[in-house]
Amino acid sequence: MEYTVISNKKVCGKVKDEKLTKDDILSAGGSVEHLLAAGHIVSANAVKVTPVVPQATQQETKFPVFNSVNNEQGENNNG
Amino acid sequence: MARIVLTNVEVKLGAVDLSDHVASVTLSSTYDVIETTAFAGGNVPAAAKTRQAGLVDNSVTLEFHQDFAAGEVEATVYPLLGGTVAMTVKPNTSAPDAVDNPRYDFTALVSEWTPLNGAVGELATASVTWPITGAIVKDVTP
Numbered sequence: 600m601e602y603t604v605i606s607n608k609k610v611c612g613k614v615k616d617e618k619l620t621k622d623d624i625l626s627a628g629g630s631v632e633h634l635l636a637a638g639h640i641v642s643a644n645a646v647k648v649t650p651v652v653p654q655a656t657q658q659e660t661k662f663p664v665f666n667s668v669n670n671e672q673g674e675n676n677n678g
Numbered sequence: 679m680a681r682i683v684l685t686n687v688e689v690k691l692g693a694v695d696l697s698d699h700v701a702s703v704t705l706s707s708t709y710d711v712i713e714t715t716a717f718a719g720g721n722v723p724a725a726a727k728t729r730q731a732g733l734v735d736n737s738v739t740l741e742f743h744q745d746f747a748a749g750e751v752e753a754t755v756y757p758l759l760g761g762t763v764a765m766t767v768k769p770n771t772s773a774p775d776a777v778d779n780p781r782y783d784f785t786a787l788v789s790e791w792t793p794l795n796g797a798v799g800e801l802a803t804a805s806v807t808w809p810i811t812g813a814i815v816k817d818v819t820p
Contacts, residue, residue, distance in 0.1 A: 606749025
């Protein structure tokens with residue numbers, strides 16, 4: 600299992616963006632779980648997910664649109 | 679041997695080099711002193727106390743510059759609180775291990791932490807003294 604250093608600290612002598620193995624970490628007296636939790640490394644096999652933000656058009660907007668004249672949403676609110 | 683001014687000490691904690699956020703380090707070893715004085719026996723009475731060393735008590739004292747950013751001091755130390763961590767200190771991080779640059783390896787018990795400490799206008803620091811569990815291993819092999 601390979602990991603990539605993501606913090607600005609040297610981890611097992613490796614700097615940011617350099618890779619290291621579980622054996623490197625264990626032989627240096629480190630703990631993979633601790634380094635992951637502390638934000639020093641990430642799994643090198645992790646898939647980078649780029650969030651897709653859809654470009655909402657005015658027609659796709661799901662927020663209620665009030666009629667500026669009578670404040671109606673197209674429903675009969677008079678009972 | 680030359681005197682040494684500490685400017686580039688290496689402090690590693692759980693394989694993470696935190697040297698750039700450590701302002702001071704003290705590694706100390708104190709042996710229990712066990713008194714062994716007894717009646718001398720024969721015609722010579724005991725004239726002075728005798729002693730021998732007992733168990734050694736090791737500890738490390740550090741002064742951190744606190745930093746709450748990801749991958750910095752707080753994120754590194756806080757999860758270790760109450761547990762043990764492998765540590766390394768060395769006088770000069772740039773030079774290889776040698777007689778004049780020994781590396782000390784040990785396991786510290788992270789028994790205390792002060793996440794926030796300081797007065798108005800001061801640098802946030804965290805001073806800790808952690809007992810060492812087991813022996814300190816001194817390595818001078820390059």
